[in-house]
Amino acid sequence: MAKLLRYLGQAIFYILFVSVIGYFSTYPVYTHLPPDQGLVKLSFIHTAQRKGACRERTDEELAKLAPNMRVRKVCPRERSDVVVELDVDGKPLYHVVLPPSGVTRDGSSAVYRRFQLPAGRHHFTARLKDWESAEFNYTGAADVTLAPGRVMVIDFKAGAGGFLFKS
Amino acid sequence: MEGALSAVFGPALNPFYFLGGIAYFLLWVLVASGFYVYFFFDTGVVLGYQSLEDLTRKQPYLGGVLRSLHHYAADGMVLAMTLHLLREFFMDRYRNFRWFSWVTGVPLLWLVYASGIGGYWQVWDRLAQFIAIGTAEWFDYFPIFGEPLVRNFLEDGGVSDRFFSLLAFAHIGIPLLLMVFLWVHTQRITRAVAAPPAPVALGILLALVALSLIKPILSHAAADLGAVPNNLKFDWFYLAVYPLLYIWSPGAVWALTGGFTLLLFLLPWLPPRMHQEPIVEVHLDNCNGCGNCVADCPYAALSLEPRTDGRRFVHEAVLRPDLCASCGVCVGSCPYAMPFRSVGELVSGVDLPDVPVRALRATTDKAVAALAGEVRVMVFGCDHAPKIVKAPGVAYVGLRCIGMLPPSFIDYALRGSAVDGVFIIGCADCRYRRGDQWLKQRLAGERDPRLRGRVSRERVHHCSVTDIPGGRVTAHREFAEFREHLRRLPRRRVGSETGSATPRG
Numbered sequence: 163m164a165k166l167l168r169y170l171g172q173a174i175f176y177i178l179f180v181s182v183i184g185y186f187s188t189y190p191v192y193t194h195l196p197p198d199q200g201l202v203k204l205s206f207i208h209t210a211q212r213k214g215a216c217r218e219r220t221d222e223e224l225a226k227l228a229p230n231m232r233v234r235k236v237c238p239r240e241r242s243d244v245v246v247e248l249d250v251d252g253k254p255l256y257h258v259v260l261p262p263s264g265v266t267r268d269g270s271s272a273v274y275r276r277f278q279l280p281a282g283r284h285h286f287t288a289r290l291k292d293w294e295s296a297e298f299n300y301t302g303a304a305d306v307t308l309a310p311g312r313v314m315v316i317d318f319k320a321g322a323g324g325f326l327f328k329s
Numbered sequence: 330m331e332g333a334l335s336a337v338f339g340p341a342l343n344p345f346y347f348l349g350g351i352a353y354f355l356l357w358v359l360v361a362s363g364f365y366v367y368f369f370f371d372t373g374v375v376l377g378y379q380s381l382e383d384l385t386r387k388q389p390y391l392g393g394v395l396r397s398l399h400h401y402a403a404d405g406m407v408l409a410m411t412l413h414l415l416r417e418f419f420m421d422r423y424r425n426f427r428w429f430s431w432v433t434g435v436p437l438l439w440l441v442y443a444s445g446i447g448g449y450w451q452v453w454d455r456l457a458q459f460i461a462i463g464t465a466e467w468f469d470y471f472p473i474f475g476e477p478l479v480r481n482f483l484e485d486g487g488v489s490d491r492f493f494s495l496l497a498f499a500h501i502g503i504p505l506l507l508m509v510f511l512w513v514h515t516q517r518i519t520r521a522v523a524a525p526p527a528p529v530a531l532g533i534l535l536a537l538v539a540l541s542l543i544k545p546i547l548s549h550a551a552a553d554l555g556a557v558p559n560n561l562k563f564d565w566f567y568l569a570v571y572p573l574l575y576i577w578s579p580g581a582v583w584a585l586t587g588g589f590t591l592l593l594f595l596l597p598w599l600p601p602r603m604h605q606e607p608i609v610e611v612h613l614d615n616c617n618g619c620g621n622c623v624a625d626c627p628y629a630a631l632s633l634e635p636r637t638d639g640r641r642f643v644h645e646a647v648l649r650p651d652l653c654a655s656c657g658v659c660v661g662s663c664p665y666a667m668p669f670r671s672v673g674e675l676v677s678g679v680d681l682p683d684v685p686v687r688a689l690r691a692t693t694d695k696a697v698a699a700l701a702g703e704v705r706v707m708v709f710g711c712d713h714a715p716k717i718v719k720a721p722g723v724a725y726v727g728l729r730c731i732g733m734l735p736p737s738f739i740d741y742a743l744r745g746s747a748v749d750g751v752f753i754i755g756c757a758d759c760r761y762r763r764g765d766q767w768l769k770q771r772l773a774g775e776r777d778p779r780l781r782g783r784v785s786r787e788r789v790h791h792c793s794v795t796d797i798p799g800g801r802v803t804a805h806r807e808f809a810e811f812r813e814h815l816r817r818l819p820r821r822r823v824g825s826e827t828g829s830a831t832p833r834g
Contacts, residue, residue: 171338184544190565193560193561194572328484
């Protein structure tokens with residue numbers, strides 16, 4: 163009888179062991195986003211304009227350089243910050259100043275940011291400036307219907323004309 | 330819980346005493362089941378998902394079960410590993426000489442998680458998509474990549490088949506690295522428990538197979554980067570930290586995981602410092618280089634080296650002080666720890682300076698001399714085991730570990746007629762890993778030094794329990810039964826051989 167009880171106890175242990183594993187390996191279900199919401203992801207990589215203008219070296223300057231270094235055009239390495247603003251339905255949602263990467267600040271600026279928005283139709287306006295001027299040199303706007311549980315991506319490609327709204 | 334398991338499994342098979350071994354065993358289950366799954370698995374954005382679907386749907390009773398077993402064994406490994414860590418911590422088994430095993434266990438946590446989470450990516454379903462994006466967002470907290478990693482998962486087409494080949498390679502490579510670290514983790518432990526006893530291993534395996542049949546693991550819908558992965562059947566063993574990325578922030582999750590890891594690394598040196606008794610001393614005058622102590626040391630603190638003192642023996646025992654636990658298990662193995670020796674000063678080849686063998690003999694002599702009553706029992710007990718209350722007819726000698734008891738002391742206690750029986754209490758879950766096991770083997774004549782054949786076994790009882798309520802009850806019950814058993818035996822008289830007797834009255 164005692165042996166039977168021990169086997170029963172062992173069976174209960176194994177059932178408990180696999181029950182814990184079986185339950186927590188799939189439950190509770192994780193709800194990442196409420197059902198009436200969608201995601202907007204603003205993300206791009208962009209290399210801003212140089213901080214200063216390029217210039218031509220004088221003959222005297224060139225003469226001082228080693229022969230293999232005598233390139234007439236010289237440009238400052240450092241690039242401007244990239245400033246981005248995003249408005250949704252006329253209200254400012256995001257503003258960021260993106261410094262150039264690299265020790266000498268001559269690399270690209272990158273951004274990735276996600277926003278949770280109610281599903282439905284929204285008006286998006288994005289602005290970007292990549293120079294030293296106070297003016298934004300790129301602006302894009304779009305009316306987009308954000309479906310529940312869907313992702314909309316706002317990308318930026320200067321060569322393609324600026325902001326791209328992909329849903 | 331531990332007591333209940335000891336009651337139903339018996340102390341020798343209590344799964345709580347083999348948590349590390351269970352984790353090890355589940356790793357081999359993972360390797361075996363993983364081999365089969367990998368045989369049918371195609372790496373690729375679409376192929377990976379499709380091949381696993383085929384495996385699950387077209388051969389549910391083999392491929393499907395083995396896929397589920399692979400999943401559940403991985404979860405079981407995390408569970409066993411976590412319990413192992415918690416148990417070692419709460420039992421204060423992570424400081425002093427144990428620091429190495431503790432510290433080398435910390436990277437194992439990261440490697441186990443990296444292996445498991447990497448496995449999820451292979452499926453490339455909605456859950457994999459969520460994990461991939463979450464991991465990328467988490468790692469992008471540190472601006473070490475030229476381009477944010479997460480940009481690879483912005484739109485379909487961002488990742489290629491080659492990326493999944495790389496993931497498959499990592500899912501094999503990281504577990505291999507895990508095995509290397511496991512080897513390092515057990516380096517300072519002799520005869521590390523790399524598997525639970527066969528009945529426990531079989532029980533766990535059958536239970537996991539049954540779970541795989543009852544609740545097979547299925548993929549979510551295929552990944553779609555245009556959709557938000559939602560309502561996910563979440564594996565909380567591996568993924569519990571991911572929701573925190575969105576409740577808190579990636580930086581906060583780094584602070585949590587990094588801070589916890591750092592804390593684990595530093596724990597062995599944080600106050601309060603654990604007191605350690607003086608370590609073993611080797612006395613070459615009494616060492617013949619037999620190697621018993623080297624074989625029995627639970628922490629590889631002793632080794633045999635060529636003789637240096639010119640005596641005719643080939644080897645001598647050499648101690649690595651930083652590895653010594655001061656447990657005294659080596660003392661119990663030394664043939665020179667012989668209380669019958671009539672030398673000027675009894676010294677063992679390996680001896681504890683604060684509890685030398687001569688002191689143990691003196692304590693035994695004193696305890697035996699004080700014994701009186703109808704049934705006189707000499708009790709040798711581990712300091713970490715349940716205590717048998719001193720009472721008339723009971724003499725108690727405590728030891729740092731029961732493995733410290735040379736079997737000749739049992740012979741010694743029973744040599745006259747002052748003791749009717751010897752009761753030994755060791756720990757089923759020995760604080761120094763092997764003490765109780767080695768003593769048991771010495772008593773059974775399976776390990777040197779052996780209990781001499783002339784000792785009447787019916788007057789010796791070895792009780793193996795844990796110092797928990799259930800263990801105390803067992804120890805007292807076995808003690809009462811042993812006394813009653815001795816009462817029924819013929820009374821011993823002066824001049825009898827060790828443990829033999831003449832009829833009472």
